[in-house]
Each structure stands twice: as C-alpha cells, then as structure tokens.
Amino acid sequence: MKSKENEIDFENSIGPWIGRTMKVIDYYLHEEIKSENLDLTKEQIIILKNLFFNDGINQNELACLTFRDKSSLTRLLVKMEKKNYIKRVKSKEDKRINKVFITSTGKEMFIQTRPIIKKIMNTMEENISNNEQQVMISLLKKIQTNFGLTLQTI
Numbered sequence: 001m002k003s004k005e006n007e008i009d010f011e012n013s014i015g016p017w018i019g020r021t022m023k024v025i026d027y028y029l030h031e032e033i034k035s036e037n038l039d040l041t042k043e044q045i046i047i048l049k050n051l052f053f054n055d056g057i058n059q060n061e062l063a064c065l066t067f068r069d070k071s072s073l074t075r076l077l078v079k080m081e082k083k084n085y086i087k088r089v090k091s092k093e094d095k096r097i098n099k100v101f102i103t104s105t106g107k108e109m110f111i112q113t114r115p116i117i118k119k120i121m122n123t124m125e126e127n128i129s130n131n132e133q134q135v136m137i138s139l140l141k142k143i144q145t146n147f148g149l150t151l152q153t154i
Contacts, residue, residue, distance in 0.1 A: 043076055044079075050062060055102055
C-alpha cells in the first residue's frame with residue numbers, strides 16, 4: 001500500500017523543472033560550442049570565467065567558487081593545462097598551494113565564448129519581462145539560501 005506522504009508531484013514541484021531546464025540549457029550550450037568548433041566544455045568555461053576575473057586565485061578557492069571537489073577540479077585543470085588554457089604555479093609562501101592563472105590562449109578562448117553565452121542568455125530570456133526575470137532571480141536565490149548556498153555560474 002502506497003502512503004500519501006511519500007508521494008511526490010513531480011509535475012508541480014520546482015526541483016524537476018529546474019533540472020530539466022538546466023539539461024536543455026546545457027544541451028544548447030554544448031551544441032553552440034560545437035558549432036563554433038571550440039575545444040571547450042561548460043566546466044572549462046566556468047573555470048576560465050573565474051580566472052578571467054580572479055587571475056592567480058589559489059586552487060582551493062577556485063574549487064569553492066566553482067563548487068567542485070578538489071580531485072575533480074585537479075583533473076579538470078590538468079586537461080586545461082594540456083590545452084594551454086591555464087597554468088598552475090606553486091605558491092612561494094606555501095609550496096602546498098597552487099595558484100591558477102589563465103593564459104593568453106585561455107583568455108582568447110573565454111572571449112570567444114562570450115557571444116555564445118550571450119546568445120544562450122538571450123534565447124533563455126526571450127518573452128520574459130524584466131519584472132519576471134527579477135522575480136525568477138529572487139526565487140532562485142531563495143532556493144539557494146534554503147540550502148545555505150549562493151552559487152556562482154557562468
């Protein structure tokens with residue numbers, strides 16, 4: 001016998017709609033990147049964005065900013081180093097700390113993503129009024145606060 005208290009109305013719950021929407025956005029972002037023949041992933045764009053505005057940040061801070069665990073960030077940074085998008089330098093004060101810098105190639109790649117990101121954002125915001133956008137942003141911030149988080153995105 002099913003209990004009513006364990007039933008979930010997925011069609012009228014916020015979570016599944018946010019998840020579906022992110023999948024759609026991720027799909028279109030991936031397709032746009034591919035159509036421009038850029039050798040990047042969404043995750044790499046997020047790293048490049050953070051370094052573009054906070055160059056030389058230490059690897060642990062970058063992990064916090066991007067909500068990645070240290071080991072998955074390390075794997076991602078290794079791939080990005082091989083592509084010459086970033087470089088890691090041991091801190092002179094503490095050799096256990098790596099500072100992460102964006103290279104000129106990484107800056108160029110990030111700049112090339114700007115029109116793609118703008119296009120995705122314009123598509124996302126089409127037929128949504130400024131007031132509706134502000135309400136949505138406010139609601140999403142409330143959801144993040146409910147989890148004790150504020151998220152940084154691209």
